[in-house]
Amino acid sequence: MNEEPAEVAAVRPGEELDWAALERYLRGNVEGLAGPFAVEQFPNGSANLTYRVTVGERRLVVRRPPFGEIAPGAHDMRREHTTLASLWRAFPRAPRALAFCDDHAVIGSDFLVVEYRPGVVVWGAVPSSMADQPDAARRIGFAVVDALADLHLVDPAACGLDGLGKPDGFLERQIAGWRRRWERVGGDAGALAGRIDGIGEHLTSTMPTSSRTAVLHNDFKVDNCQFAAGEPDTVVSVFDWDMATLGDPMVDLGILLNYWPDPSDPPDARAVTPPGLETIGLPTRREIVDRYAERTGHDVGDSAWYEAFAAWKTIVVLQQLHSRWLRGESTDPRMAERGELIPPLVRRATSILAGAAG
Secondary structure, three states, X not given: OOOOOOOOEOOOOOOOOOHHHHHHHHHHHXXXXXXXEEEEEOOOXXXXXXXXXXXXXXXXXXXXXXXXXXXXXXXXXXHHHHHHOOHHHOOOOOOXXXXXXXXXXXXXXXXXXXXXXXXXXOOOOXXXXXXXXXXXXXXXXXXXXXXXXHHHOOOHHHHOOOOOOOOOOHHHHHHHHHHHHHHHHHHHOHHHHHHHHHHHHHHHHOOOOOOOXXXXXXXXXXXXXXXXXXXXXXXXXXXXXXXXXXXXXXXXXXHXXXXXXXXXXXXXXXXXXXXXXXXXXXXXHHHHXXXXXXXXXXXXXXXXXXXXXXXXXXXXXXXXXHHHHHOOOOOXXXXXXXXXXXXXXXXXXXXXXXXXXX
């Protein structure tokens, strides 16, 4: 069994902020802070910089975008704050936002402050607190898809989020926007660039239609979900809402499927997951699709297109991260390795689309 990664660690070299300025801001804008100030970093995410700040007995989460050039619409801290300032009322798994700052004189960018919740995240192993429970991994998997289904059953207007996005034309704008992102970094992809362009063209020409609208997380996966220690049946928190919007809920299901390991995956075209996740005994992707359909009542017949779309978006994101490393804008050594994940995903997206066409 893989060793569980630490929740927090010392701040990575090069990702330090102006701690004195941050401390002044927090003490002036978040109620009830008193005592010594300390900072650690959540080391397991791969894009936004996320820190756990302790002030006396109180813990907070501070999130800001990564350093360097940011793709338009990416790492949107204002959007995340807007979502989390309201969504908790109808979806208790959403942590509550406490503050938002757009004064870049503080720590160099927009950032938000969110309540901290203790718990465990499933990476490449069943957490030790659940390891002795029967069928723990299957229960974890079904809890994750149940959380997604419950999010999609939320009425956006009931929690003040009916203005979060523009559902009309959502998929068309998504395709166009991601193709523009790809154009910004595709030159760094070498010989694969043409195949990745082709995937985008295929997705554009076969795009399904949908009249459903839901609150979308837009990066929903196992490791963005948190469980209470020892309790595999319920997700208690969902993280990373900077891409939240209103739109076709099948987009979120496709993202979850894209990050979901399955025994049927060929070795050279597996989903991108934390190492070890494919062996812990999660439900199959087919079981996840069926569970989602049962819980929501939605038609899931086009799930393969949405899964391929999610794989293609992941390719673009990986290239963005790798390109940031190539430009010297990231000091995180993991970004140097992101390019190695792209060829298997290209094969995966191509295979999914071929299967859907067949």
